[in-house]
Amino acid sequence: MKLIESIEEMQSIAAAARQAGKTIVLVPTMGYLHAGHASLLTEGRKRADILVASIFVNPTQFGAGEDFNTYPRDLERDMRIAEAAGVDYIFAPKASDMYPAGYQTYVNVEELTLPLCGASRPGHFRGVTTVVAKLFNIVMPHLALFGKKDFQQLTVIRRMAADLNMGVQIVGMPIVREADGLAMSSRNAYLSQAERESALCLSRALHSVQDVYRSAERSVETLRKLALGIINAEPSAAIDYVEFYHEATLTEVEQADDHTLVALAVRIGKTRLIDNCVLGEE
Ligand code: PAF
Secondary structure, eight states: OEEEEOOOHHHHHHHHHTTTTEEEEEEEEEOOOOHHHHHHHHHHHHSSSEEEEEOOOOGGGGGGTSSTTOOOHHHHHHHHHHHHHSSSSSEEOHHHHHSHHHHHHHHOGGGGSSHHHHHTTTTTHHHHHHHHHHHHHOOOEEEEEEGGGGGHHHHHHHHHHHHTOOOOEEEEEEOOOOSSSOOOOOGGGGHHHHHHHHHHHHHHHHHHHHHHHEEEEEOOHHHHHHHHHHHOOOOOEEEEEEEETTTOOOBBBBBBBOOOOOOOEEEEEEEEEEOOOOOOTT
């Protein structure tokens, strides 16, 4: 496995690989890798000749007052996890190379970025699509893997790749959970022991909504009340949103069906966590 920090070097490795007829898969990450990332890397390893993992805490997707400075970072540990998963290249550019003085080009996906995290975190998706477009231009992957925990992000990136004819296949991978149900996230590192317990209200709420949906309840009003009740019972939980959307269009629905995305964002103490499920899926 090789660590590459230079954009030019990564680009010339990718160009040479393509020239030699090799396929490239990219797993974009912000590092502090966990089992969710490892599942993307393991899948990526199977899908192409060359597996690239990018590690870059992207400043443009953090708003003022968000956790850019405190976002957990541990490149050495990440390298061990990546190596064990069979990564060929870690691409870890410097922010000053990705966004040099004079930088002024951004990619913006419109409607899909308005609700949910786009409403709570203005500018967030503009930063995500911009950096992912740049990573695609640098690593030149044939396909790229993203976790479904960031469901809206995956939807937005699919739209961008299609709209801008990027020629990159976007693959969404299932959420990986701890044994007790908590969705894996680098931000779980912020939680105290007590907050870690409280954070289970997200997966518990999704689980209950799915159970009641399976017993034939279709009213979103009823399902939402159920989720709100479970989360609000946790004193340290503050709801950002509990939404029922169509999984493809990200527009609100009143009657639930197998394509309904249940999306949650909840603050546990100072930590903002997201989780989701699609009612028709396991
Ligand atoms: O999901 C993430 O970790 C980031 O948003 C991504 C896709 C790596 C872009 O910085």
